[in-house]
Amino acid sequence: MQPDAKSPEETGGAVLEARGIVKRFGPVTAVDGISLEVHAGRVMAILGPSGSGKSTLLRCLNFLEIPDAGEVRFEGRPVRARDRDLDALRSRVGMVFQQFNLFPHLRVWENVALAPRVIRGLSRASARSLADGLLERVGLADKADAHPSELSGGQQQRAAIARALAMEPAALLFDEPTSALDPELTGEVLAVMRSLASEGRTMVVVTHEVGFARAVAHEVVFMDAGQVVERGPPSQVIDAPASERALRFFGR
Amino acid sequence: MIGPDGQLSPGNVGRLSRAPWWLLAVALGATIFAWRAATSEVYAVILKMILSGLGVTLAVTLIAFPLAIAVGLLTALWLVSPHPVRRNAATLYVQVVRGVPILVQIFIVAFVLVPLGVEAVRWIGGGTAFVANLRASDVPMGVRVVAALVCAYGAFEAETVRGGLTSLARGQAEAARALGLSQRQALRHVLLPQTFRRILPTLGNDLISLLKDSSLVSVLGVRDITQEARLYASATFRYTESLTLLALLYLALTLLLALGVKALEHRYRRHAA
Numbered sequence A: 001m002q003p004d005a006k007s008p009e010e011t012g013g014a015v016l017e018a019r020g021i022v023k024r025f026g027p028v029t030a031v032d033g034i035s036l037e038v039h040a041g042r043v044m045a046i047l048g049p050s051g052s053g054k055s056t057l058l059r060c061l062n063f064l065e066i067p068d069a070g071e072v073r074f075e076g077r078p079v080r081a082r083d084r085d086l087d088a089l090r091s092r093v094g095m096v097f098q099q100f101n102l103f104p105h106l107r108v109w110e111n112v113a114l115a116p117r118v119i120r121g122l123s124r125a126s127a128r129s130l131a132d133g134l135l136e137r138v139g140l141a142d143k144a145d146a147h148p149s150e151l152s153g154g155q156q157q158r159a160a161i162a163r164a165l166a167m168e169p170a171a172l173l174f175d176e177p178t179s180a181l182d183p184e185l186t187g188e189v190l191a192v193m194r195s196l197a198s199e200g201r202t203m204v205v206v207t208h209e210v211g212f213a214r215a216v217a218h219e220v221v222f223m224d225a226g227q228v229v230e231r232g233p234p235s236q237v238i239d240a241p242a243s244e245r246a247l248r249f250f251g252r
Numbered sequence B: 001m002i003g004p005d006g007q008l009s010p011g012n013v014g015r016l017s018r019a020p021w022w023l024l025a026v027a028l029g030a031t032i033f034a035w036r037a038a039t040s041e042v043y044a045v046i047l048k049m050i051l052s053g054l055g056v057t058l059a060v061t062l063i064a065f066p067l068a069i070a071v072g073l074l075t076a077l078w079l080v081s082p083h084p085v086r087r088n089a090a091t092l093y094v095q096v097v098r099g100v101p102i103l104v105q106i107f108i109v110a111f112v113l114v115p116l117g118v119e120a121v122r123w124i125g126g127g128t129a130f131v132a133n134l135r136a137s138d139v140p141m142g143v144r145v146v147a148a149l150v151c152a153y154g155a156f157e158a159e160t161v162r163g164g165l166t167s168l169a170r171g172q173a174e175a176a177r178a179l180g181l182s183q184r185q186a187l188r189h190v191l192l193p194q195t196f197r198r199i200l201p202t203l204g205n206d207l208i209s210l211l212k213d214s215s216l217v218s219v220l221g222v223r224d225i226t227q228e229a230r231l232y233a234s235a236t237f238r239y240t241e242s243l244t245l246l247a248l249l250y251l252a253l254t255l256l257l258a259l260g261v262k263a264l265e266h267r268y269r270r271h272a273a
Helices: A054-061 A083-092 A108-120 A124-137 A153-165 A183-198 A210-216 A244-249 B021-039 B041-051 B054-079 B084-098 B102-124 B141-167 B170-178 B183-220 B225-236 B239-269
Strands: A014-025 A028-039 A043-047 A069-074 A093-096 A171-175 A203-206 A219-224 A227-232
Touching (some): A028 A054, A028 A069, A043 A054, A054 A069, A093 A153, A108 B183, A153 A183, A183 A210, A203 A210, B021 B041, B021 B239, B041 B225, B041 B239, B054 B084, B054 B183, B102 B141, B141 B183, B170 B183
Parallel strands (some): A043 A203, A043 A219
Antiparallel strands (some): A014 A028, A014 A069
């Protein structure tokens, strides 16, 4: 799929917006004043060397890390770091983790159905049919009654994607979703993510898969040492980077 | 050397030396004893006496244990709370209670805290004749004993639950919160079910300990099986028969509980992760 050339104005306003996000861990500044806008229906890939702060930035977007400074806006409104606001934000922003983090005591369909049942109060039957639909979507219809421990890593990650879709999120965050998988399993997860992107899902993907970013992302953000070094369409940032740091990273 | 099963073992170990001989010894002893008991008038009488306290022993254990788990659960949530007052209050409770012998705690609860509590209730009042006429002696010893055991075991369970909670991968809580579940919902649906599966063996051990420690109620004259055995022995001087029967009865009860816990563990083991 080729990234389209639509401008943000044509694709709608910013779903998620970060303004001057700063996050420190002790003496280390992991994210050093980053601003970005994620527009509806677009895919943003965040690339960069390990330790560059890209996962921390992503985790600040749904407040798994509380930023030390800066503001996150969701659908145009600032999010305050109060429990009720955060729960509401998180239920509308799905997240997929590097280590899958499926709930091992629940069956696969129950993993997917948990949030709709607990938060939206869906009945067991309608949550089940919602879960079955989403599992079918990621190619796991036959694994609905299995436990996560019976699944391969790729299957677990696809189940985790189905779980992240269950609350009909306005945006999806992916935190190195394939870094714990071998190349064969990576492929099946990337295929699911690619089809989500082609549906027009709003996605922010922290990844080391440069090929995926080039093929799917509308915008690439290249980070180093907690700062954005370059941003723009993949053809520019990946294939013709301006900075020496990005040149070195992409091996050009 | 240490074998692959973690036991100290001298290299090759035959199947015969791995057999549970201790269980055979128990079974043998029990059989001989059962035979003596069945053919002896004296044992039948003693057994009948002791069994009349079985209801009390089981009631004390089965009422105190769920209450202790409830106390332990709430205390554990305070132990891991970011709120400093809660955390320190819970730590104080756990450390104080764990540092005092259960027997001493039973005396303190029965003869200090319960009378104080009754006085406090009367002072706060309520105006009714029932409250005004309440005396510490109106609180049965059985109730005081259960309160003391709940207090003591609540502290153990708090440490058990806290250990289980903190052993869960951080990603579990994060995944639950990332879905939009509140702290409470995450605990209820994601963290506590997994904690419970993990601490099941420890809970089983604690239940067995509690059953044995329920014998301490006899010091307050509560007529559990220990008290019945003591009463009979001191009236007839048949110490050997009474105390042996008593011990065997505890052994039978704890073995039964251990089997029950094993069955539960087996049921939950597969997906405990």
